[in-house]
Structure formats: structure tokens, C-alpha cells
Amino acid sequence: MIEDSNQKTYTATSIVRHYAQLQRLQPAEQTLFEELRSRLPSMNMLDIGVGGGRTTQHFASRVKSYVGIDYSAAMIAACKHRFAATAHQISFEWGDARDLSQFANDSFDLILFSFNGIDYVSHCDRLKILQEVYRVGRPGGCLIFSSHNLQxxxxxxxxxxxxxxxxxxxxxxxxxxxxxxxxxxxxxxxxxxxxxxxxxxDESHNFRLRTYYIRPSAQIQQLAPFFQDIKIFSWRSGLELTSLEINTHLDPWLYYQCTIQ
Ligand SMILES: C[S@@+](CC[C@H](N)C(=O)[O-])C[C@H]1O[C@@H](n2cnc3c(N)ncnc32)[C@H](O)[C@@H]1O
Structure with missing residues (x-):
């Protein structure tokens, strides 16, 4: 099954080590970070598929509360080690985005699933994830994630x-x-x-992962039942795509920002 083999890959020592040394925000994340900067201090944040904590170091000290989850126990252990000395209120716990039952409804103002983490489950499970994010996200809150581009x-x-x-x-x-x-x-x-x-x-991690690619127009339709104000950003330039660019843009992955209904 896609889920089992991908999850196994994300627990491999060499792969955990790779994610645990990443530091920088990607251009689209930088754009979205700047846009949200003034609201961050009032936001309870859930960082799904936190990996080795690349995004933790940018967001955790700026938000009201921060929880990072991952379905790879090895990634969670790496985060706990990496941020052991931090003074901020940060928590890391094992968690699978398909079942966020450890969190109550309307718990988070900002939910991030960065660097295509949502692309490593089946189509049905992807829809479950969006439903779960909608449930644990506060109405009016923000979801940011990236996904591979079929174009x-x-x-x-x-x-x-x-x-x-x-x-x-x-x-x-x-x-x-x-x-x-x-x-x-x-x-x-x-x-x-x-x-x-x-x-x-695809070529990431030497063709070991099975990865979901979607047309941006189809991603918008998939989000529409639960989210509004959907915006798409180029991973490479960090710029928002115009409606004309959505069907032609060729970045390997794109960032989506939307408001929880
Ligand atoms: C490409 S890595 C990105 C890691 C980190 N977010 C970053 O940007 O550096 C994707 C991460 O998503 C996690 N992931 C994938 N599917 C998941 C799921 N269903 N629930 C929780 N974590 C998941 C993987 O274990 C992996 O750590």
C-alpha cells in the first residue's frame, strides 16, 4: 500500500537526518510567513508532517501555541532532540493527518502541511485529511500546504x-x-x-516514494467544500499565480493558502 511504504521511507535514518538539517523557508513559505506575520502572535498553530523541524524554527517562537505532529516516530524524535533547549512552548507528538482525533474541533488558527507532506497518502486518505483539517481548524483560520503539480x-x-x-x-x-x-x-x-x-x-529520495500529483484547478475543486479564498503561490518565485497562470504553470509543486469555512 502507498501509505505503508511511504511511511516506512520517512522513518529511514538517512531520510530523517536529511530533513533534520533543513533550515530555510521555501520562497512561497516566505511570502506567506510575511503575510501572516502580524497575526501570528494570536494564532494556535498545528504543523502537520513537521519532519525534522525546518518550519518549527521559523514559526514556533512567533505563534501563541505550537504543536508539531508527524506519522514518522523517528521524525518526532529528531524534532525533540533538535529543539530540546528551546525556551518556547513547543510540543511535538506522533500523529497521523488522516485521524486527528487527539485534537478537539476548532482547535487551531493556523494549520501548515509544508513541503508536499499531503502527497504521500492515497486519494481517499487525502480527502480524509482535508476533512480532518477542516474539523480541527477554527472557522476563519488558515490552511497552508503544498502539493505536486501534474502540469x-x-x-x-x-x-x-x-x-x-x-x-x-x-x-x-x-x-x-x-x-x-x-x-x-x-x-x-x-x-x-x-x-x-x-x-x-518521482525522483525524490531515489524513486522510493509514491507521490500524488494534481492539477491546480482540480486542487481548487477538492478544497472548495471546506475552504474559501483559495490562493496559489509559485514554489519557486513565491508569487501568487494569476487565474491565467493556474492552468499553465510548471513549478514542480505549488503552495495553497485558504481560509477554513
Ligand atoms: C517532505 S517531508 C517534509 C517535512 C517538513 N514539513 C519540511 O517541510 O521540512 C513530509 C513529511 O510529512 C510526513 N507525513 C506524510 N504523511 C503524513 C501523515 N499522513 N500524517 C502525518 N505526517 C505525514 C512525513 O513523515 C514527512 O516527515
């Missing part, structure tokens, strides 16, 4: 788009295309063109 995957799968004036770029693109096709033999460009989401093995 970028289509581009990577398309042989015609791999050629560049630079022979090294062309060579790298073709090797990557060969690997992508090898690890995803059941999928072809035609399937992708017709899909609104797809679960694939």
Missing part, C-alpha cells in the same frame, strides 16, 4: 519537451525521462493528459 509531470513525461540548446540539459532531461518511465511503466503521457491527479514514483 509539471506532464512536461517531464513529454519527449518533445526535453530538448534544449544545452546538450548537458538535454542529456539530463532524457535520463530523467527514462527513469520516470521505467519506474512508472503503467503510465504514459496520454494517461496523464486525461487525469486530474496521478500517483507516481
Amino acid at each position: 509539471s509531470l506532464e512536461h517531464q513525461f513529454d519527449l518533445a519537451k526535453q530538448f534544449s540548446w544545452n546538450p548537458i540539459t538535454t542529456y539530463t532531461n532524457l535520463v530523467m525521462l527514462g527513469l520516470l518511465r521505467w519506474f512508472n511503466r503503467a503510465i504514459d503521457l496520454k494517461n496523464l493528459n486525461q487525469s486530474v491527479y496521478e500517483i507516481v514514483r
